[in-house]
Amino acid sequence: MDSKSSGKMGLFTMAYYVSTTAIAICTGIGLVYIIKPGLRDTLAPSVTQSEEFHAPSAIDMIFDLIKNLFPDNIVSAAIQSSHTVYVKGEFVKKDSHGEYLLQNVTNSSQSDSNSTFLVQPDGINTTEEGSPIWTAKTVTRPGFNVLGTLLYCTVFGAVLGKLRPKGRIIFTFLVELNEITMNIVRLVMWLTPLGVLSLIAGKILSVSDLSGMVHHIGMFIATCMTGLFVHTVAVIPLIYFILTRKNPYKVSLGVVQALLTALATNSSAATLPVTIDCCERNLKIDRAISRFVLPLGATVNMDGAAMFQVVTPVYIAQISGVHLPVLDVFALGVAATLTSIGTAGIPHASIVTIMIFIANMGLPTNEIYVVFAMDWFLGRMRTITNVNGDCMGASILQHFFHQDGSNGSTYENSPLPQDEGGLAEILALE
Template structure:
């Protein structure tokens, strides 16, 4: 009877585990059939649908959870929780950077691997600098339009321009030739006159949810709403009900996530052209990254939790297995966020005020897995290229890795773009990155598991400090907004 009750209570988790195993098995077996690209797309379709449904819920979930979570807290509690949260995330990121450096210099994967380039560096590409990325991060924190922040974010790109000779020998005009060639009429013939090209930085918008900007706006909105007291009660109730509706939809979507996990894993394995060859070429690189992710996930984060709370950290891991498996399938911290919140509140009994304050921030800021790969990859490329990195280069890479990992989007393959920027700014060849990109479908999933695990541990730590006894109670009870529900019924 007890076994039956246990199975019934964990049926969704069991189905997700089975689907993950089946996804790997089906992917490896069906590779022998050499399926067509169209067939692989059909296999991946259910997973893509689940990803779309989870992504659809991110905006209303972040808006409603952040506003209600911060409005529920008094200013003293919100300030302490905010400082603790950022201190935790920054500390774990710095530790992850140090682990990455230690492993890559001890193992030296670039001196053991002999990868073959699968592409060449494009002469028509100029990577933004680390300063550009930091400035983009700051700009996205303060969007000029909150509506556009829900659908796009700003980025810096470099456009190639050249001085084109006109009729006069001394007359030149600067024109954009990034994607075109300018022909100038001379003596009745078309000729191309070129001088030294320059790369001009331009700010462009790209499709995608500006999570940082939305978090800042919702945090300020919730703080002001909390100070309004009774005046803001109606607005607060609206967002609270929106939050409940969104979580209700999340519960429905979670029942189809096992199908999505199976589809996504099988589709990705089938889409890799030469799985064994890729693993052979960059085997030591993968081993170094996996060792760093393992140490961060199994040793460092649990040890921090154990020291701060004196509790068994692996009980937290058992409670979030569903979220970790969803992260394995989706390869996105943001897409996993609805499931992460549900696991923390339902299984770990974390106060909703804490979970809906900490986890949305963690899905954007806490990128421990990305931080490890961000420092291992440039050093690995330098090793296989025979480039010596000085102490100053390593220190600069560590600082840049810490800052940019915070702004790395919680979406698939976001770290690859940042890595290319690092390589370009350090004068390292970027042609080898294409081999790493071919295996990033696997590394990305491991990074996401590390990130989600760190988010949940952080929420559990805050639960221990802010709700370990009845003095703090529920943040909802301490809020100046909630009153007797009968008053609302009378109104």
């Protein structure tokens, strides 16, 4: 695609993804306060968070998001990401400038960077020697830096597209590498039934009181399922119908195989080859659109995860007897919108983010076991919601950018019509 076409499609795609994510968050917040699943069970309030723990603030999380957008090393971004943690120390005496010095800083188990600053917790008097203080440090943790890698690949692809004939060798190499990777994924997927059966069996066997657990989380599951059902069956199809004036359920019928694969794998990334194949083969979506929108959606469009990330903290607050102010709920919604963009399309990725939210809001993290027990099921429902939303978005772009319904030429990576001149130049040089 040329820069003009990719720019328009990129803006439209991101507007669609952000809008549907915001709607999903509003739906989740509304349902969890209407149904109130945490107030209908018998769980006792838990012990408050330990005073020896200082959770990162919302500002820290936003800064971490920005720092991860620009990784220092693209290779290290594939295996680790940056996070802000707090370590405890003490003030002991004043220096020559009248400032208190810090000593006995608790060692962090993570890799330290050179960026540190001091934070005074509420109610702590740091004018007395021996008073505790928290030091914020930027550390690296194992994990895929999705945002940084995605930004680098976007810039790399845009520059490669500008090179045209000169970049043809790199382009061909990446296309063949992608095909090899997709074939490997297809081979691995033959083991999916056995793997899913083992995962489900392990989750069931790890529960000591199955009947009691079902009683406690029944309303929580009902809340999540209601939100996912409304978003998948009503909200997204309504958006599709308003924009295209076509039957939205034909899109879902055309990608049934992808939805079943999402149910089995619990991963948008693992489902991606099947999703692309269904959209191109059954829905006749142009390759330039499907291979631009769907890989991006597998990483960015996490409507199900965003809804889950707001419902769970409110549910934990309800079973713990903690009242959340309106401002905290609003901040939770904004944070969920931002972090869902960087949530990996792999099983149980949302749990990590939820634990950060719960700790930051001062809620007991030991109640998260309630969510662990049934996340194997809810995660599959979230993945179906995400994949269905991706396919709807690709179909909407097909309507606006390729209304003739053509699927391009027989060439594997056919360009958009406005880029045919560039292809002619390449063929002439060859």
